[in-house]
Amino acid sequence: MTKLNSIQALRGIAALAVFFCHIVATEEAHSERGAKLTDLWINGAHGVDLFFVISGFIMVWVAADLQKGAVQAGDFLFSRATRIYPLWWLSAAAMVFFFATMKGVPWDAPRIDAAGLDGPTHLFQSFLLWPQPEHPVLGVGWTLVHEMYFYIAFALLILLLPARMRLYGILAWSFAVTIGALAGLSANFSGNPVELIFYPMTLEFTAGALVGYAIKAGWRRHALAAALIGGLGILIPFLNLDLQPTQALMTALGFEDFSGMNPVWRRTLFYGIPVALLIYGLVSLELERGLRVPKFMVHLGDWSYSLYLCHTLAIGAIGRVTYTLFEPSLLATSAYLILVTTGTILISALTYHWFERPSIRFFRRWKPKVLTRASENTPARA
Numbered sequence: 279m280t281k282l283n284s285i286q287a288l289r290g291i292a293a294l295a296v297f298f299c300h301i302v303a304t305e306e307a308h309s310e311r312g313a314k315l316t317d318l319w320i321n322g323a324h325g326v327d328l329f330f331v332i333s334g335f336i337m338v339w340v341a342a343d344l345q346k347g348a349v350q351a352g353d354f355l356f357s358r359a360t361r362i363y364p365l366w367w368l369s370a371a372a373m374v375f376f377f378a379t380m381k382g383v384p385w386d387a388p389r390i391d392a393a394g395l396d397g398p399t400h401l402f403q404s405f406l407l408w409p410q411p412e413h414p415v416l417g418v419g420w421t422l423v424h425e426m427y428f429y430i431a432f433a434l435l436i437l438l439l440p441a442r443m444r445l446y447g448i449l450a451w452s453f454a455v456t457i458g459a460l461a462g463l464s465a466n467f468s469g470n471p472v473e474l475i476f477y478p479m480t481l482e483f484t485a486g487a488l489v490g491y492a493i494k495a496g497w498r499r500h501a502l503a504a505a506l507i508g509g510l511g512i513l514i515p516f517l518n519l520d521l522q523p524t525q526a527l528m529t530a531l532g533f534e535d536f537s538g539m540n541p542v543w544r545r546t547l548f549y550g551i552p553v554a555l556l557i558y559g560l561v562s563l564e565l566e567r568g569l570r571v572p573k574f575m576v577h578l579g580d581w582s583y584s585l586y587l588c589h590t591l592a593i594g595a596i597g598r599v600t601y602t603l604f605e606p607s608l609l610a611t612s613a614y615l616i617l618v619t620t621g622t623i624l625i626s627a628l629t630y631h632w633f634e635r636p637s638i639r640f641f642r643r644w645k646p647k648v649l650t651r652a653s654e655n656t657p658a659r660a
Contacts, residue, residue: 286579295325334486360641411469505559511552585626
C-alpha cells in the first residue's frame with residue numbers, strides 16, 4: 279500500500295498543534311500574564327479533530343478491501359492494538375511515576391476524587407483505555423479511548439460485511455451516531471460506553487472513511503480547490519470567526535435564545551468538514567500531480583504518535599528547568615518556547631526510533647501464525 283506523505287505531514291501538524299495548545303498552561307503558570315506569547319494556540323487542541331479524520335481515512339485506505347471474516351478482523355484489530363498500546367503503556371507508566379514521585383500517590387488525586395473514582399480502578403481503566411468519567415492518568419489518552427472504539431467498530435464491519443458492502447456499514451454507523459447523539463445518548467465527555475458509542479466526534483472518523491472511499495474509487499477532481507477551501511475553512515473556527523455568524527444565523531431563523539453551539543458539535547462540523555476537504559485535496563494532489571512534501575514534515579509525521587504521548591511530560595520538565603534559570607520575562611518565555619519545541623521534538627524522535635518502531639517490528643514478527651497466513655491472501659493489510 280502506497281505511503282502517503284501528505285497524510286504523514288498532516289499527522290505531524292496535528293501533533294504539533296496539540297503540543298502548542300498544552301504549552302499555554304505551563305507558560306502561564308511560570309511566566310505571568312504579561313510575558314505570554316501563546317494565547318492563540320489554545321485552539322491547537324483541535325489537532326485532535328485532524329487526527330480523527332485521518333484515522334478514518336487510513337482505516338479505509340489500508341483495510342477497506344480486507345475479505346469478510348473473523349481471521350481478517352482479528353488481523354486488523356491485532357495490528358491496531360499493538361500499534362496503540364505499547365507506547366501508551368510506556369507513557370502512562372511515566373505519568374504514574376511522576377505522580378507517585380511528586381504527589382505521593384500514582385494518580386492525580388483531586389481530579390479523580392472529584393469524578394468519584396478510586397485510584398486503582400482509575401489506573402486499570404486508564405491502561406485498558408476504557409471510558410471513565412475523567413481523563414486517563416495521562417490526559418491526552420482520552421483520544422485513544424476513542425481510537426480504540428473506532429478500531430473495534432471497523433473490525434466488526436470487517437467481521438460482518440463483505441468489502442463491497444462496507445461503505446454502507448460506514449453510512450449506517452454515521453446515521454446511528456447522529457440519531458443517538460441528538461437523542462441525548464452522548465455528552466461533552468464520554469464517561470461511559472454508551473456516551474462513547476454515540477459521541478458526535480465519531481462522525482469525523484466516518485467522514486475520513488468516506489473520503490478514503492471516494493479517493494479509492496477515483497474521485498480526485500477539483501483537488502486544489504478542495505485543499506484551499508478546507509485549509510481556509512479550518513482557519514475560521516481556529517480564529518473563532520464562526521461564532522458571531524452562527525449566532526446571527528440562528529437568530530435570523532427564529533432561535534433568539536440560542537447561546538452558542540454545543541462545543542462537541544461545533545468542532546465536529548466546523549473542523550471535521552474542512553479537515554475532510556483538506557485531506558481529500560492534498561491526497562488527490564499527491565496521487566495525481568505528485569505533490570511533494572518536505573522530508574522533515576514526513577519525519578515529523580512518523581514521530582507524531584510519540585510526540586503526542588510524550589509532550590505533556592516534556593513540556594512540564596523543560597518549563598521547570600527554564601523558569602528556574604530565568605526570571606519571568608519576555609526573554610524567558612522566548613527561550614522556553616525554543617527549548618521546549620526543539621527538546622520535545624528530539625525526545626519524540628528518540629522515542630520513535632528506540633521504542634515505538636522496534637515494538638512495531640516485534641509485534642509484526644510475533645503475530646499469531648494463523649493471522650499471518652490468512653492475511654497474506656488479502657488485498658490490503660492494516
